[in-house]
Amino acid sequence: MVSKYKNNKYIFHKDILSDDEQSFIKASFKALAEKEDSFYCLKTSKLIDLSAVREQLQCDVSVLKNSFDGQQFRLLVTDMDSTLISIECIDEIADMLGIKPEVSRITEAAMRGELNFEESLTQRVALLKGLPVGELQRVYDERLRLNPGAEKLIDYLKQKGIKLALVSGGFTFFTDKLKQRLGIDYTLANTLDVEGGCLTGRVEGDIVGAQAKADLLIELSKTLEIETQQVIAMGDGANDLRMMDCAGLSVAYHAKPTVQAQTDIQINHRGLDAVIDVLKASSK
Numbered sequence: 222m223v224s225k226y227k228n229n230k231y232i233f234h235k236d237i238l239s240d241d242e243q244s245f246i247k248a249s250f251k252a253l254a255e256k257e258d259s260f261y262c263l264k265t266s267k268l269i270d271l272s273a274v275r276e277q278l279q280c281d282v283s284v285l286k287n288s289f290d291g292q293q294f295r296l297l298v299t300d301m302d303s304t305l306i307s308i309e310c311i312d313e314i315a316d317m318l319g320i321k322p323e324v325s326r327i328t329e330a331a332m333r334g335e336l337n338f339e340e341s342l343t344q345r346v347a348l349l350k351g352l353p354v355g356e357l358q359r360v361y362d363e364r365l366r367l368n369p370g371a372e373k374l375i376d377y378l379k380q381k382g383i384k385l386a387l388v389s390g391g392f393t394f395f396t397d398k399l400k401q402r403l404g405i406d407y408t409l410a411n412t413l414d415v416e417g418g419c420l421t422g423r424v425e426g427d428i429v430g431a432q433a434k435a436d437l438l439i440e441l442s443k444t445l446e447i448e449t450q451q452v453i454a455m456g457d458g459a460n461d462l463r464m465m466d467c468a469g470l471s472v473a474y475h476a477k478p479t480v481q482a483q484t485d486i487q488i489n490h491r492g493l494d495a496v497i498d499v500l501k502a503s504s505k
Contacts, residue, residue, distance in 0.1 A: 230289055231269075232502055233261040234281040234488070234495040242278055249274055260498040281495055283486045291500040295447045297378060298438045298464060300456035301389035301396060301410070303332075304474050305493070307366045310391045311345055317356040320348055333477050334459030338390060338430045346413070350422030354415050357394045365395065368474070370492025375403055377497050386441055388434045390460055409437050434464040455496070456480070472496060 233254050238246070238261055246254050250269060254261035264287055275282050302309045315324035324345050331341040378385050386407040387396050396408040412425040427433070442449045450469035454461070457476040462483055465471035473484040474493065481487045488495045 229265055229267075229269075230285045230287050230502060231263045231265070232283040232285065232498050233263070233278070234283065234491045234498050235261065235278070238278075245277055246274075258498075258501055259494075260501075262502065275489075279490060281488050281490045283499060285485075285499070285502060289502060291502040293451055294383060294453050294469065294500060295451045296384045296386065296438075296441060296445060297453045297455065297496070298386040298388055298434075298441070298468070299454075300434075300458065300461050301387055301399070302391050303457045304455060304461075305368060305371055305387060305399070306395075307368050308360075308364055310360060310365070310395050311342075311349075313360045313364045314349055314352065314357065315345070317359065318349065318352055324348060331460070332458035334462075334479055338460040339428045342390060342411070342424070342428055342430070346420075346424055347422040349413075349420045352420045354413075354418055354420060357392075357413075361395060361398060368493055370494030372403070373492075373494040374496055375405075377494075377500070379404065381500070383500075384441070384445060386437065388429070388437050388464070390429055390434075407437075407441060409433065431460040431463040434461065435467050438464045438467050453496070453499075470499070472499075 236259055238254060243253060250263055250265050250267055252263055252265050254263040271282050271284065299305050309328050312321055312325045312328055315321045327341050327345050330336045331338050375385060384406045387399060387405050389396055389410040391410055393410045393412045396410040399405060400408045409429055411429050414421040414423040414425050438452055438454060439449060442452055449467050452468045453470045453472060454465040454468035455472040455474055457474050457480060459479060462480060465484060471484040472486040472488065473481045474488045486499060
């Protein structure tokens with residue numbers, strides 16, 4: 222990957238760079254990276270292939286326009302499964318029925334963009350028919366974990382008055398609990414239909430897919446009276462790309478290759494708190 226900008230700001234998402242790493246950066250960029258808080262920053266007009274740099278340093282390196290100002294953002298819209306949290310909830314629900322491999326294969330194909338998301342979700346949810354709703358609580362209690370850096374990022378957003386929206390092709394059972402637990406401002410997800418204390422194998426209403434995610438981003442921008450260029454969209458799957466296209470900055474978190482290739486920022490080593498580095502980057 223070579224930078225698409227002529228005048229670049231490179232963010233090295235690493236707390237400490239060793240002397241050898243700084244020497245490598247100087248040889249590659251013809252300049253030294255300067256320490257700024259929990260990351261390093263370097264400005265240059267030199268075009269660099271970042272693949273070798275990331276491989277050598279084993280850290281995330283973001284490239285931005287010199288004029289980029291992270292302080293402009295007022296809203297972050299993030300996916301839930303495999304982004305804010307470490308699991309795919311539907312796969313773990315399926316495990317309660319002993320069908321996780323079957324459901325996981327469909328999930329992976331959908332996240333790679335090989336299957337229509339709405340159709341794939343309908344297919345997967347149908348396989349959950351008959352599961353006692355209490356098993357969802359087991360998934361939340363026993364398996365749902367926040368990804369590294371999530372709480373640190375959320376605390377920073379609150380400190381700076383940046384709103385947070387959690388939008389998911391997953392389920393309201395989990396987004397509602399995370400909203401209450403973490404103080405998230407807005408949530409949108411699918412509601413599992415329940416009868417007699419068991420899942421019916423259906424979702425209520427329209428499925429929250431790629432377009433619904435993009436629509437929420439646009440709607441919240443209007444509600445908050447901000448431009449979509451003041452929004453960050455973050456996710457890992459193909460169904461996140463449409464909302465990413467609407468945002469001023471897109472972040473791929475440990476994402477599928479097709480998603481990484483179409484986003485501004487790629488995080489593969491650090492936790493979610495790497496986004497804080499971008500927000501702290503100023504145009505000065």
